[in-house]
Amino acid sequence: MRILLSIPMILIILTIVFFVLRVLPGNPVLAMLGPKAPPEIIHAMEHQMGLDKPIIVQYFIYLSHIAVGNFGTSSYTSLPVLQELLQKFPATFELTFYSMIIAVFIGIFLGSYAAYNFGKPMDIFARVYSIFVYSFPVFWFGIMLQLIFGVWLHWLPVSGRSAPFMIPNHIYTGVYTLDAILNGQWDVLTDAIKHLVLPSFTLGVVISSIFVRMVRSNVLLSLSSQYVTAARARGESEKKILFKHALKNSMPPILTIMGLQFALLLAGAILTETTFSWPGIGNYLITRISYRDFPAIQGAIVFFAFFVAVISILVDIVNAWIDPRIRY
Amino acid sequence: MSQENSLEIKNLNIEYLTRSGTVHAVKDASFSVAKKETLGIVGESGCGKSTTGHAILKLLPSNARTKGEIVYKGRNVLTMPEKEVRHLRGKDISIVFQDPMTSLDPIMRVKDHFLELMRAHKPNVKEEEVIQTASEALEAAGVSKKRLDNYPFEFSGGMRQRVMIALGIALKPNVIVADEPTTSLDVVVQEQIMEVFRHLKKTKDMSIVLITHDLGIVAELADKVVVMYAGEVMEYADVYNLYKNPLHPYTQLLLKSVPNIKIDDMELHHIPGSLPDLKNLPQGCRFYDRCPFAKEKCKKEEPPIFKVDKREVRCWLYE
Numbered sequence: 074m075r076i077l078l079s080i081p082m083i084l085i086i087l088t089i090v091f092f093v094l095r096v097l098p099g100n101p102v103l104a105m106l107g108p109k110a111p112p113e114i115i116h117a118m119e120h121q122m123g124l125d126k127p128i129i130v131q132y133f134i135y136l137s138h139i140a141v142g143n144f145g146t147s148s149y150t151s152l153p154v155l156q157e158l159l160q161k162f163p164a165t166f167e168l169t170f171y172s173m174i175i176a177v178f179i180g181i182f183l184g185s186y187a188a189y190n191f192g193k194p195m196d197i198f199a200r201v202y203s204i205f206v207y208s209f210p211v212f213w214f215g216i217m218l219q220l221i222f223g224v225w226l227h228w229l230p231v232s233g234r235s236a237p238f239m240i241p242n243h244i245y246t247g248v249y250t251l252d253a254i255l256n257g258q259w260d261v262l263t264d265a266i267k268h269l270v271l272p273s274f275t276l277g278v279v280i281s282s283i284f285v286r287m288v289r290s291n292v293l294l295s296l297s298s299q300y301v302t303a304a305r306a307r308g309e310s311e312k313k314i315l316f317k318h319a320l321k322n323s324m325p326p327i328l329t330i331m332g333l334q335f336a337l338l339l340a341g342a343i344l345t346e347t348t349f350s351w352p353g354i355g356n357y358l359i360t361r362i363s364y365r366d367f368p369a370i371q372g373a374i375v376f377f378a379f380f381v382a383v384i385s386i387l388v389d390i391v392n393a394w395i396d397p398r399i400r401y
Numbered sequence: 402m403s404q405e406n407s408l409e410i411k412n413l414n415i416e417y418l419t420r421s422g423t424v425h426a427v428k429d430a431s432f433s434v435a436k437k438e439t440l441g442i443v444g445e446s447g448c449g450k451s452t453t454g455h456a457i458l459k460l461l462p463s464n465a466r467t468k469g470e471i472v473y474k475g476r477n478v479l480t481m482p483e484k485e486v487r488h489l490r491g492k493d494i495s496i497v498f499q500d501p502m503t504s505l506d507p508i509m510r511v512k513d514h515f516l517e518l519m520r521a522h523k524p525n526v527k528e529e530e531v532i533q534t535a536s537e538a539l540e541a542a543g544v545s546k547k548r549l550d551n552y553p554f555e556f557s558g559g560m561r562q563r564v565m566i567a568l569g570i571a572l573k574p575n576v577i578v579a580d581e582p583t584t585s586l587d588v589v590v591q592e593q594i595m596e597v598f599r600h601l602k603k604t605k606d607m608s609i610v611l612i613t614h615d616l617g618i619v620a621e622l623a624d625k626v627v628v629m630y631a632g633e634v635m636e637y638a639d640v641y642n643l644y645k646n647p648l649h650p651y652t653q654l655l656l657k658s659v660p661n662i663k664i665d666d667m668e669l670h671h672i673p674g675s676l677p678d679l680k681n682l683p684q685g686c687r688f689y690d691r692c693p694f695a696k697e698k699c700k701k702e703e704p705p706i707f708k709v710d711k712r713e714v715r716c717w718l719y720e
């Protein structure tokens with residue numbers, strides 16, 4: 074049921090992207106051939122790519138292709154878009170996964186301790202932190218970290234996923250940290266982690282600001298509820314009350330919002346990937362926008378939408394597992 | 402009083418610090434609960450009865466300031482370290498709250514509540530032992546042990562209150578504080594819950610502190626009664642004498658306001674006026690404004706407790 078509901082969402086996004094791309098100035102053929110190309114070649118090229126058909130016809134052709142998993146062929150590289158996306162996806166997945174872990178970790182701990190110490194220095198620190206960090210533009214924060222830890226301190230690399238030749242011997246998943254472990258290449262693992270630290274920290278910290286506020290307010294609400302007092306009256310310790318009752322009861326709303334924030338995380342990922350030259354879908358998207366590579370742009374955005382839909386389904390499943398009152 | 406007391410409250414003072422001023426919730430309350438005795442605390446809303454009840458387990462919110470003593474087994478609960486108070490809660494002294502709909506954790510099975518209760522006091526308790534204890538307690542409160550695996554949302558309000566009571570009696574505490582256990586339930590269920598308490602009183606060896614504004618329940622269940630008004634104990638007496646011959650004007654009016662179907666009197670009696678502002682208390686007797694026997698002295702000086710044949714009353718009439 075939930076899976077069916079996400080189909081219209083993806084369809085709407087796809088439609089918007091499709092038409093916006095065609096309304097905006099810029100032509101993939103011109104972008105490919107340059108402004109001095111002879112008109113007959115341009116027409117031939119347009120005909121070959123189907124761009125001479127009415128837009129609405131192009132739209133339905135595209136839809137029918139997407140429905141069977143055909144994302145089309147890139148007008149820039151002439152490679153199948155799906156193949157390119159699948160090749161870039163592990164990098165984005167790896168970045169967002171570790172960023173999410175950092176954000177969730179900061180969010181849950183800082184948020185719950187702030188709620189527990191309501192009005193005390195810890196709480197004030199958490200509030201100042203989240204407002205401060207929320208106001209950071211992702212790329213600015215990324216550049217600052219690059220400057221401090223890369224340029225000044227020389228501790229960490231500032232771009233890419235790996236040093237030259239430091240890639241896993243055998244690619245199983247495309248997620249370097251995982252592949253390195255599977256191959257037992259510890260030097261590659263260390264290198265991959267070093268490259269991950271700055272980008273995932275950048276994205277994770279920026280996203281964590283919302284999580285901290287959200288966890289804090291939800292836990293605060295749970296802490297003031299009667300079942301918390303009742304648990305205290307049974308002799309339960311404060312630490313267990315905080316994590317077993319207050320935090321666990323706050324999880325469904327927190328997870329729901331975290332799922333929604335995932336779209337923001339992906340938007341942040343695009344900026345982070347650009348800042349750190351991270352070879353993921355975000356970087357791919359930005360490059361292809363400048364080439365007016367319609368199939369690639371549409372494909373990347375559908376991919377993101379699909380990713381968000383999968384995450385929100387996962388959130389619903391986890392929520393139903395935590396809270397017995399939620400059933401689908 | 403005698404050594405047979407399971408709980409002794411001496412000069413208990415409770416204040417809440419709020420933004421708009423200090424609320425004097427309880428002032429100089431003293432009473433005791435003997436073993437196996439049921440003590441009723443009655444009074445209208447906002448008179449400090451629930452605050453007193455929660456103070457017994459040190460469950461007051463963080464803006465509360467307490468003074469005085471709550472003596473349990475020779476020790477003052479109020480000055481006990483938090484860790485030791487924790488071991489009293491649920492095991493020596495337990496509490497049943499007013500609103501059963503929100504008192505159970507919505508995402509925990511009934512069984513998990515018992516597990517939590519027992520693990521808090523005996524970390525390595527076996528699950529079979531928990532199920533055994535829980536089943537007995539639930540049975541005593543009128544809930545089938547088959548429902549151990551159910552979640553709170555699968556219970557009605559009355560059944561949830563029975564579960565709360567079962568949690569309260571599971572570890573055989575010496576004192577159970579029942580904080581208006583029937584207030585949020587409908588009348589039929591109220592009666593069923595009172596039946597549970599009647600049964601407990603008969604079968605279990607524990608003291609009950611019954612906080613309520615239902616004078617009928619107190620008359621039936623309590624051995625002794627504390628009448629509270631605006632945070633003060635106005636009268637403290639055994640139930641028989643209190644109902645037969647109420648001393649304090651407030652108690653008299655309170656008893657008179659209970660409708661009696663035997664007397665052909667269609668009018669509902671009430672006490673005119675309302676509670677004084679607990680942030681800004683009058684200089685004299687707190688009941689002065691509403692008292693039919695008020696004198697000049699009552700306005701100026703606050704009455705102390707007077708002893709009248711083993712009973713206690715806070716009124717200048719008994720000087």
